[in-house]
Amino acid sequence: RKEVEQDPGPFNVPEGATVAFNCTYSNSASQSFFWYRQDCRKEPKLLMSVYSSGNEDGRFTAQLNRASQYISLLIRDSKLSDSATYLCVVNGRGGSQGNLIFGKGTKLSVKP
């Protein structure tokens, strides 16, 4: 099983749509979870951390299910500027420390 697995997409959605991305991770001891965003040929940038209780930042909502080792990201009212690749990221070692392991990413394209 891959360490961090994501649906590669692409997801092609119209402006204003709601879109959900899923991610699964293999290391049950991981405790740090993130969603990063990567624009084409650019560096990854943190979108949001993912907390056990779920968290929301404006139009973005992240959820974590430890029992299923599953992370999700929901984007509401999508904008053209949301077009990017969304990377699911998990720490590699047990606990919350250690290097970060990246999924391959899910590509989102928002159309007018």
Add this chain to the structure above:
Amino acid sequence: EPEVTQTPSHQVTQMGQEVILRCVPISNHLYFYWYRQILGQKVEFLVSFYNNEISEKSEIFDDQFSVERPDGSNFTLKIRSTKLEDSAMYFCASRVENTGELFFGEGSRLTVL
């Protein structure tokens, strides 16, 4: 806003040549990393560095690779004898603690011919 800076932005080299990629992490950060991303592939961990020594490295980080923090600001990645498959974008990253947000530089694109 403080940022991680990397040089060069793009380097083209011949197979077998040595390459040094340079990074200046954010000044109050203590943990430093190198990642790479082959075109169309995922971001892969290479090495982490703390307190002037390697704290963790991946299988990719073999004897051809080395890292150094020669002074208080620079953090370098050296590839001794480049191979075609080393062609990738190399990202330097840093963070304050060993948890939390990782800040990436804009990357150094390496092309090995």
